[in-house]
Amino acid sequence: MPEFSSKLLNAAVDAFAKLPGIGRKTALRLALYLLKQSQEEVERFGHAFISLRSEVKYCTECHTISDTDRCPICASPRRDHTIVCVVETVRDVLSIENTQQYNGVYHVLGGIISPMDGIGPHDLAIDSLVARVATGTVKEVVLALSTTMEGETTCFYLYKKLHNFPLSVTTIARGVGFGDELEYTDELTLGRSIKNRQPFTV
C-alpha cells in the first residue's frame, strides 16, 4: 500500500501496523476509527499504553504484572503458598486463573529456554525460583509450560535444579496435545490438566 497524503495518518497507520497480527489495511481502519472519536477519548487511548509502559511494576515474588510490590495473588492469605505454579508469561497466569481450578501461587519465568531465539536459562527468572524454593515453605512446584520442544527442555532444566529439594515437582496433565501452545488451549482442557497434574518423570 503506498504512502498516504497525510504524514500524520501515515505515522498512525505505521504505529498500528507494527503490532503483531495487524496488517496495513486493518491499521488504516483502526486509525480512521480513532479519527472519529473525541479528542479526549483518543488521548485516553494513547496515554493508556504510555502509562502502562512507564508505570508498570512486576510482583517482586512471582514477577507477574502488578500495581503493587506484591501482586494480589502473592499477598492473599487465602492462596496456598506451598504450591508454586511455574509459567512462561503473565498471559499464562491469567489463563490458569480463568479456569478457577488452582489455588496456589505462581512464578513467571518471563520466557522459555530457546537456543534458536538465543534465550538461555540465565535470561529467565530461574534463580529467583530456586531462592523461593530454598526458603523451605514450598512443598510442590507445578511446571505449567507449553508442551513444545522448548517447553519440555525448560521442564527438564527446572527439574534438575529442583529435584534435590524436599518437594515434589509436577507437570500439568498432558491433556494438552503435544505441540500446542498453552495460551490457545480452552479453559476446560486447561482446568482439567492442572487438576490432574502428575509427578514429573525424566
Add this chain to the structure above:
Amino acid sequence: MPEFSSKLLNAAVDAFAKLPGIGRKTALRLALYLLKQSQEEVERFGHAFISLRSEVKYCTECHTISDTDRCPICASPRRDHTIVCVVETVRDVLSIENTQQYNGVYHVLGGIISPMDGIGPHDLAIDSLVARVATGTVKEVVLALSTTMEGETTCFYLYKKLHNFPLSVTTIARGVGFGDELEYTDELTLGRSIKNRQPFTV
C-alpha cells in the same frame, strides 16, 4: 474475561478492546507486546494517535485527510480537475488511488445517506459538492459509492441535486456485486469498474 491484577494493564486492554474487530484476548496480546517494547517506542506509538487526532486537517476542497489546506491531489496540476469522483470515506480515495486508473479529483462525502443510522443528506458534504459543481469547471461527476441500498439511495439523491447542471453524472461500472462494500473489492475489479463508468440512469 475477568479483571486483571493491574489497573494499568486493565486500562490498556480496555483501550485496545474498544477498537473495532479487536476482542479482549487480542487486546491483551497487544498490550503485553507493547510492554516488551522500549519506553520511547511506546511513547511514539501513543502519541501517533494523539497527534493524528489533534492536528489532523481536511482538504478544504475535497475533504480528504491532508497535512495542508489543499490535499496533494487537489493541488496537483497533473490531475484532471473537470472530473470529480464522489466517495463515501477517505479510505475509498486510497482504494481508488491504488488502482492507478483514475486521474481526476475527489469529493469525500464523509458517509452515506442511512436513515437507519440517523444519517441524512445534511450530515454529508453535499452542499460543498454542489458549490464545486456550480463554479462551472466540472464536466463529470463520478459516483463511486458502495452498491448497497444506502449507496443507491445516495446516488439517486446526488443525481437529483446535480442533473440540472451542464455535466454528466456517471457511476462506476457495476462490476462490483450488488450488496458488496466498496472497500473489500479487489483492485482489479475496482480499477475496471472506475474505467467502465456509465451514465447514471434512474
